[in-house]
Amino acid sequence: MRLAFMGTPDFAVAALDALHAAGHEIVCVYTQPPRPANRGKSLTPTPVHSRAEQLGIEVRHPLKLRGQQAELAAFRALDLDVAVVAAYGLILPQEVLDAPKYGCLNIHASLLPRWRGAAPIHRAIEAGDAETGITIMQMDAGLDTGAMLLKRATPIGAKETTGQLHDRLAAMGAEMIVEALDKLPALTPEPQPEEGVTYASKIDKAEAKLDFTQPAAVLERKVRALNPFPGAYAELNGERIKVLAAEVVPAKAGAEPGTVIDERITIATADGALRPLVLQRAGKQALEAEALLRGFSIPSGARFG
Incomplete structure (x- = not known):
């Protein structure tokens, strides 16, 4: 034709x-x-x-x-x-x-x-x-x-x-x-x-920030939906860290949403917890969580905004 x-x-x-x-x-x-x-x-x-x-x-x-x-x-x-x-x-x-x-x-x-x-x-x-x-x-x-x-x-x-x-x-x-x-x-x-x-409204970069008052399952889907662009992110001590892959895991009862609850960067949410698997700091390459933690401390009790 x-x-x-x-x-x-x-x-x-x-x-x-x-x-x-x-x-x-x-x-x-x-x-x-x-x-x-x-x-x-x-x-x-x-x-x-x-x-x-x-x-x-x-x-x-x-x-x-x-x-x-x-x-x-x-x-x-x-x-x-x-x-x-x-x-x-x-x-x-x-x-x-x-x-x-x-x-x-x-x-x-x-x-x-x-x-x-x-x-x-x-x-x-x-x-x-x-x-x-x-x-x-x-x-x-x-x-x-x-x-x-x-x-x-x-x-x-x-x-x-x-x-x-x-x-x-x-x-x-x-x-x-x-x-x-x-x-x-x-x-x-x-x-x-x-x-x-x-x-299906156009993706707005403003919606990329993870809100830990939402359930972990919702956040995990958002991480996948915004990969590769614009990339979901969370803020820690004023630094924006992209979360490129994550999984849903059980949470400790009573943990405040956004709080890191173990040494694997597991983050409490409104329902369950979100464990980031691949992260990327600004200006740096994406790393698996274990590799990131070798040179960057995110201790239990830290709070993501």
Whole structure:
């Protein structure tokens, strides 16, 4: 098929590669503009931009599409069979949705209608969902409200992080979008059910601080949900220490939430205790708890804020 690909982060690269390998004619890639990154704050292209250039595909990166008549005319002139969208980051105006012969198909990393929105992988882990998956959706003007074309579930591992699940879902989405295009136009769109709708709000760095007045099981899920970004953390004597992996263990009765209750940095919570397994001090490498304690004292009775 003759298509445009619209995506920005690493999640979308697998789908771009799969469509290219399947022999589809990708006439243009749309992505977010290069932005300052790294210590030098030099303008850095998105992962999709870099990969498209490696594949020899034209790249466009408009700041916005809505109301941009020249951009909309250029998109219509591509004469597309379909546009494939994966974590693009721009709202598509109706003129874009209507331009391709078969419309715009979105690779969404959840089992819609659960977790519409910006951070479905993080929120599924944080909520303790037993499974998640990929939905290939026919896009409409709403926020992830379009009819479903393909849907496939996968269990969430008991210790799985957002980074690990992200990579699995990216591969799954890549496989499924190729399957969807192979079956177009025979696929029958299925409207999303009205019940079970949840929204995955964008991750805010302010929510990364661990609150030990919450149950240990909730905190352990948050640690996994925010790994690798932005990383859950706790504060000890004014120092911010990231917690990259942890486990739930029994707590001593009456221990004040936030208090270290043994020599293994086990921290009391509202219900049970959280034992950090991998930690990272500011500006230093991540270490297993045992290795961290060889050069950094966190005695029993210390208090995390």
